[in-house]
Amino acid sequence: MDPCPFVRVLVGNLALKMPVAPSPAGAGAGVHPTTSPCYCTIRLNKLPLQTAAAPLLPSDDMTQGPAATGALAAAFHLSKADLDRVTAKPSLFVARSARLKVAVYAGRRGTTCGVNSGRLLGKVVIPLDLKTAVGKPIVFHSGWLSINKRGRKASAVSGSAQLNLTVRAEPDPRFVFQFDGEPECSPQVLQVQGGMMQPMFTCKFSCRSNSDLRSRSMHSDPGSGGRNWLMSFGSDRERAGKERKGWSVTVHDLSGSPVALASMVTPFVASPGSDRVSRSNPGAWLVLRPGDGTWKPWGRLECWRERGAGAAGDSLGYRFELLIPDPTGMGVGVSVAESNVPSSRGGRFVIDLTAAQPFGRSGSPGCSPRGSGDFSGGYGLWPFGSYRGFVMSAAVQGEGRCSRPTVEVGVPHVGCAEDAAAFVALAAAVDLSMDACRLFSHRLRRELSSTRSDLLR
Secondary structure (H helix, E strand, O other), rough: OOEEOOEEEEEEEEEEOOOOOOOOOOOOOOOOOOOOOEEEEEEEOOOOOOOEEEOOOOOOOOOOOOOOOOOOOEEEEEEHHHHHHHHOOOHHHOOEEEEEEEEEEEOOEEEEEEOOOOOEEEEEEEEOOOOOOOOOEEEEEEEEEEOOOOOEEEEOOOOEEEEEEEEEEEEEEEEEEEEEEOHHHOEEEEEOOOEEEEEEEEEEEOOHHHHHHHHHHHHHHHOHHHHHHHOOOOOOOHHHOOOOOOOEEEEEEEEOOOEEEEEEEOOOOOOOOOOOOOOOOEEEEEEEEEEOOOOEEEEEEEEEEEEOOOOOOOOOEEEEEEEEEEEOOOOOEEEEEEEEEEOHHHHHEEEEEEEHOOOOOOOOOOOOOOOOOOOOOOOOOOOOOOOOOEEEEEEEEEOOOOOOOEEEHHHHHOOHHHHHHHHHHHHHHHHHHHHHHOOOOOOOOOOOOHEEEEHHH
C-alpha cells in the first residue's frame, strides 16, 4: 500500500505580553491596559478558522526568551490538492502562497451579527513555504512578535504588545480509502493514490431480523420465560418503531477472509416520551479484529442524537474508546474521541491525539516516536498505547444524503492490511450511526430494515 502525501501545520505556545501603562507619581505600580481574557483567531488561507486562548504573561521582563507553554492552539491538515494550490505559481489575480493569519482579541469569545465580540488588539501574518514540509519538519517561527492592527510581521519591540507563538509544519502521510457505495449496500472499499484507485476490501452489511433475535432468546430459555420476555417488550411491530438493532458490517480482504467486524451491541432506542436516541442512553458498536482463531474487541463506539439550538440543528454525538492491552492482559478502555457531527450537512469523525502531546518550540512532540521522551513502557505516562498524533478521520454525510465515506489513516498506525480494515469498519459504523440516530418518526431506507430481512427469509 502506498500512502498519499499530507502536511499538517501546527501552531502552539501562545502567550501575550502587554506594555504596562505609566502610572501617575505616587500612585503605585502601573497596570495593564486590559484585564480581560484574551484569545486568538487563527486561519491558514481559506481553511476553517480556529480559536484559542492566549495567556497574559507579566510584562516586567520584555527581553526574556521564547515562552513554551506546551499547549497546541491550532492544527491544519493539507492534502496533496491543498498543497498544489498553495505552492503553485501566483497568477494575475490570485496570490499562490500559504499565509497564516493570527488576530489577537481582548474580551469574551463569540460573534455578534458576524462580528467578533472581542476588541482587536493586533494581528500578524506569517508567510509559509510548505514545499519542503512534504519531506521533513520545518519550524517557520518560534518566539515573540510585535502585533499591530495592520498585520505586518515585525520583530519584538520593547513597549509594544507582543505575541509569542511557535509555527511548524511536518509531513503526515496517510492511507486513503474510499467506499464505492453506501455501507448498507455491501460495497467495495478502494485505496486512493493520486488519481488511481484499486480494490482493497469488500464490506458485507447484515441486519439480524426480528425472527433471528426471537429465536435466540427462545433458545436461551426454552420454557415460558422466553415468551414472557418477548411479551413484556410488546410486539415486533411496536418494538420496530422504537429501536434499531442487529446491524453489523464485516470487512473482508480480497481473498474473502474476514479481517474486521463492526457489530451493533447496544440497540439504538428512543428515550421515553421522545423519538430520539439520547446521550444518557446511547447506542453502541463494538469493533473487533481476528486473533487466535476468534474475534477480539479493538474499540467501542457510542452514538446518540444531540439536540441543537436554533438554526444549528441536531447533530450526531459520538464517543470512541480504544481497548488498549495492559500488562494484566485485560483490555482497558481509553477515550480517544468525543465530539459531534451536524446531522443536516455532515462533517468529519476524527481521532487526533496531537493536542494530548506536549508541544515544544521545535521538532517533534516529546512523546512521539521521533521525540526524545521515552514513553514505551509507561501506561500512566501515555495512556493511548501506540497511537499518537493524527490517527484517522472519516467523512460523514448528513441525513438523507448518499454517503460514500472517505477514510484517512495515519501511516504510523497501519502495519498491515488488518490494521487498515479496523479503521474502515469503524468508519462504516459511524456512517450507519447517522441513520440509526435519525428521529424515529422518520422511516429508514429498506436496506436498513429488519422487516425486509424477515420477508427475504
